[in-house]
Amino acid sequence: MGSAATVLMLARESLANRRATAILTILSIAISSALLLGVERIRTETRSGFMSTVSGTDLIVGARSGDINLLLYSVFRIGSPTNNITWQSYQEIAGQPVVDWSIPISLGDSHRGFRVMGTNTDYFRYYRYKRSRMLTFAEGQAFEAVFDTVLGADVAEELGYRLGEQIVIAHGAGATSFIQHDDKPFTVVGILDRTGTPIDRTVHVGLEGIEAIHADWNEGGRAPGQSLSAEEVLELDLQPEAITAFLLGLKSRVATFGLQRKINEYPQEPLMAIIPGVTLQQLWQLIRGVEVALLAISLCVVIAGLIGMLSAILTSLGERRREMAILRAIGARPWHILALMTSEGALLAVIGVSLGIALVTGLSFLTAGWLKQRFGIFLPVQWPGPIEWLFAGLVLAAALLVSLWPAWRAYRNALADGLSVRI
Amino acid sequence: MATESRTLAAASAGAAFALMFASADAGQHESRQLDSHEHGVTEMNVALDDDLLYVELEAPAMNFVGFEHPPRTAEQNKAIAETLTALKNPPAIFSVAAAANCTTLEANAKHLLDADDETGHSDHEEHDDHEEHNDSADHSEFVANYRLRCTRPEELRSIRIELFDAFPLTTEVETSFIGLETQSFGELTSSNPELSFEP
Numbered sequence: 001m002g003s004a005a006t007v008l009m010l011a012r013e014s015l016a017n018r019r020a021t022a023i024l025t026i027l028s029i030a031i032s033s034a035l036l037l038g039v040e041r042i043r044t045e046t047r048s049g050f051m052s053t054v055s056g057t058d059l060i061v062g063a064r065s066g067d068i069n070l071l072l073y074s075v076f077r078i079g080s081p082t083n084n085i086t087w088q089s090y091q092e093i094a095g096q097p098v099v100d101w102s103i104p105i106s107l108g109d110s111h112r113g114f115r116v117m118g119t120n121t122d123y124f125r126y127y128r129y130k131r132s133r134m135l136t137f138a139e140g141q142a143f144e145a146v147f148d149t150v151l152g153a154d155v156a157e158e159l160g161y162r163l164g165e166q167i168v169i170a171h172g173a174g175a176t177s178f179i180q181h182d183d184k185p186f187t188v189v190g191i192l193d194r195t196g197t198p199i200d201r202t203v204h205v206g207l208e209g210i211e212a213i214h215a216d217w218n219e220g221g222r223a224p225g226q227s228l229s230a231e232e233v234l235e236l237d238l239q240p241e242a243i244t245a246f247l248l249g250l251k252s253r254v255a256t257f258g259l260q261r262k263i264n265e266y267p268q269e270p271l272m273a274i275i276p277g278v279t280l281q282q283l284w285q286l287i288r289g290v291e292v293a294l295l296a297i298s299l300c301v302v303i304a305g306l307i308g309m310l311s312a313i314l315t316s317l318g319e320r321r322r323e324m325a326i327l328r329a330i331g332a333r334p335w336h337i338l339a340l341m342t343s344e345g346a347l348l349a350v351i352g353v354s355l356g357i358a359l360v361t362g363l364s365f366l367t368a369g370w371l372k373q374r375f376g377i378f379l380p381v382q383w384p385g386p387i388e389w390l391f392a393g394l395v396l397a398a399a400l401l402v403s404l405w406p407a408w409r410a411y412r413n414a415l416a417d418g419l420s421v422r423i
Numbered sequence: 424m425a426t427e428s429r430t431l432a433a434a435s436a437g438a439a440f441a442l443m444f445a446s447a448d449a450g451q452h453e454s455r456q457l458d459s460h461e462h463g464v465t466e467m468n469v470a471l472d473d474d475l476l477y478v479e480l481e482a483p484a485m486n487f488v489g490f491e492h493p494p495r496t497a498e499q500n501k502a503i504a505e506t507l508t509a510l511k512n513p514p515a516i517f518s519v520a521a522a523a524n525c526t527t528l529e530a531n532a533k534h535l536l537d538a539d540d541e542t543g544h545s546d547h548e549e550h551d552d553h554e555e556h557n558d559s560a561d562h563s564e565f566v567a568n569y570r571l572r573c574t575r576p577e578e579l580r581s582i583r584i585e586l587f588d589a590f591p592l593t594t595e596v597e598t599s600f601i602g603l604e605t606q607s608f609g610e611l612t613s614s615n616p617e618l619s620f621e622p
Contacts, residue, residue, distance in 0.1 A: 051622065055604060131604055253472040253601050257479060277606020278599045281622055285610070 007336060011344040014323070018316060022348065025309045029352025032305030033395045034359040036298040037388050041360060043291055044385065047284065049378045050076065053197040054247075054276045056128035058256045061085070061093060061263055062245035064270035068286070071279045074105060074245040077115045077198045081107065084242035089269045094246065098255040101126040103247040106210050106240065109169050109181070114155045116169050116203045118210035118243075124150075126249055129197050139163055140190035146208045146234060150190035154200040154372070161188055169203070169213060181213040196378050208238035248273075302395055306402050309348055313341070313406040317413070324414050337414040338407050345403020352399075353392050357384060464595050467517070467584070471602040471620070474576045476525060478517060479568040480510070484534065486593040491563045493536055507532045509589055510567040516586045523578035525571040532567040580620055587613035 015022045054075050062070040063083035072078040094102035103126060106118030124135050124142045140163050143150055151161060161167065166185040186205060194200055215236055250256055256275060263273035324337055332340075365381045372378055384392070465482035484491045488502040509515050510532035519525055573579060584596045598618045600607040609618040 058601065253470040253603065254475060254477040256470055256601050257468040257599075275599060275601055275606050277601070277622065278608040280606075281608035 003336065004339070007339045008343050010327075011340055011347055014320075014340075015344060015347060021312050021316070025312045025348050026352045026355065028305040028308045029349060029395070029399070030355035030359060032298070032301040033353045033356030033392065034363070036302050036391055036395070037356060037360045037384065038363065039294045039298045040388055040391060041364065041384075042379070044387065045379050049196070050280055052130040054129065055131055055133070056249060057247045057276055058250045058253065059248040059260055059263070059273045060245060060276055061248060061271055061273045064272040067272065067274040067279045068283050070245065070272060070274055071276055071283070073107065074247070075198070075276065077107075077202065081244045084244055085271060086269060087239070087241050087243060089266065089271060090243055090246055093263060094248070096259065098250050098252065098259055099248055100251045101249045103127060104207060104243045105245045105247070106207055107244045109171060109210065109213070111155075111167055111169050111203045112159060114152075114201050114203050116205060118205055118207045120207055123204070127247070129195055129199070135195070135199070136193045138191045138193045140188070143189055143204070143206050143209075146206060146212050146238065147184065147186050148189040148206065149186040149209070150192060150204040151188055152192055152200040152202045152204070153194035155203055156191045161191075163188055163191070167203070169205070184213045196380070201372075207240045207243065211238045211240045302398075306398055309345065309399065310402050310405065313345060313403060314409075317406055317410055321413060324410055328414055334411050334414050338411045341407030341410045342400065342403050345407070346400055349396050349399030353395050357392060360384075464597060465593050467596050467598045469582055469598065469600045471576065471579060471600070474573050476519065476571040476573055476576070476579065477569070478571070479566070480516065481566045482564060482593065484563040484565055487565055487590050489592055493563070503534050506565060507534060510565060513569050513571070514585065515589055516567070516584075518583045518585055520578050520580060523573040523575050525573040527569060527571050529570040530567070532565065534563065534565055536563045581617050582620070583617045584611050585616070587616065
């Protein structure tokens with residue numbers, strides 16, 4: 001036992017003596033393993049993030065286009081809808097006997113870079129995320145009046161909004177818009193608890209609210225000389241004529257495929273229904289090739305890192321023949337030399353991989369906010385998962401295996417050289 | 424096989440055109456939509472509601488008997504009859520965990536000569552350039568549906584497609600699953616015949 005500790009101490013001291021090479025080797029292992037772990041983390045976290053955004057919704061219905069497109073714009077606020085669908089079709093389908101609940105969605109406006117979604121209060125009652133979790137209010141309650149709004153957690157936090165505040169909604173979904181619905185401000189009546197989904201970045205208003213701010217609009221712009229005040233608008237019939245999409249929950253799962261078929265063949269309007277979880281799987285299948293390519297690239301980088309370590313240790317062998325010979329002379333057995341060289345590789349790898357894990361965790365902490373804002377990807381800062389540990393372990397094992405080679409050579413040299421070495 | 428399906432494709436494209444113009448004359452309000460039809464690909468839909476497992480299957484007849492025209496010989500009639508018998512036997516088509524203790528309540532199978540039948544079919548997502556063309560009267564298909572009651576539905580974690588052995592022309596089964604909390608999809612093949620309900 002004592003000799004093992006001595007070997008480790010010798011390895012450490014010997015490495016400390018060749019500090020520059022050791023640090024560079026550790027860095028190359030750290031960076032390559034960080035890349036491997038980072039790719040894996042982004043892959044699994046985007047998956048689980050997307051997966052947990054919608055739960056318990058049996059069908060999503062929108063204008064007929066691509067099913068992945070419909071899923072992305074209706075639930076993840078990515079991309080934009082091709083067409084709207086009529087209120088009448090929505091009513092007809094939502095009124096089918098197999099339908100338990102429905103949530104209409106109207107998109108197209110924004111508030112300081114956050115998407116505005118028009119819906120009704122059924123949204124707060126029926127929408128589920130992360131395995132049947134309900135939306136809950138951190139403050140306030142659901143909207144009631146036409147000009148009420150409910151904010152997602154990030155919207156309230158990043159813009160510093162509180163209950164009772166008045167906000168103005170901009171036309172269009174861009175981050176900056178020159179056309180503001182500034183004559184009809186909304187009042188914040190509720191702020192939702194954080195969900196870790198795109199809901200956190202959404203401004204929710206009633207469908208009537210969306211209709212109201214566009215009431216005096218014509219052909220995509222404000223009609224000149226026809227502007228209506230907020231009070232006048234309330235007198236109008238604010239029943240929307242069109243919505244962007246709607247979510248359906250059915251009384252029985254068994255009815256899903258039948259209703260989906262019926263909607264896809266709906267004769268009055270080109271509609272399309274998707275099962276969100278099914279379409280999500282299709283999306284993953286589509287990007288699987290890219291994932292495999294990324295993983296392969298990061299594996300190659302790890303291999304390059306290990307080869308770097310190998311060459312550093314091999315190069316050092318020549319200059320360390322005398323070191324080995326002295327060790328042998330003062331009583332080290334050949335297997336001590338073997339252990340010394342292997343533990344040197346192990347030490348480099350352990351420090352390198354730990355640094356890699358720290359790097360990934362630190363980077364995911366630093367970039368989490370940006371990823372969320374820019375791409376809507378929610379990357380929780382957390383301890384590495386089982387697969388990441390497995391990868392880290394594999395890198396370590398590979399490093400040990402690789403360092404056996406120089407160790408074997410040193411062992412052979414130690415046996416052959418004795419003290420006769422001439423340098 | 425390839426040339427045959429190409430001529431088939433050309434013929435059906437012609438038929439589709441004729442159909443389009445015919446309905447254009449018929450009036451403005453008639454909707455003109457045709458489903459796609461991909462040989463080799465079978466669709467299976469699986470739904471789980473409490474203790475009821477519902478499975479439906481739809482496949483171009485090509486996948487099961489190797490022809491889609493109306494049966495002309497006794498041999499072809501026999502092939503269709505045999506396929507229907509096999510389809511009515513759920514264990515030959517799919518299997519689920521024995522621990523779930525499922526019993527078959529219902530197993531129906533039909534051979535539909537006119538693909539524009541009311542049983543319908545949903546859109547295919549993939550558009551491989553050949554071997555795919557619009558439905559016309561030249562096509563026929565098999566549809567089947569099954570209802571099972573399971574006393575321990577919590578043991579149902581996946582479904583396994585078994586029909587690849589009996590029907591070697593079937594290369595892929597696009598399987599969709601919907602349950603109360605999870606939904607899943609997989610393009611299952613004989614080397615990867617199982618779809619987990621937990622994606």
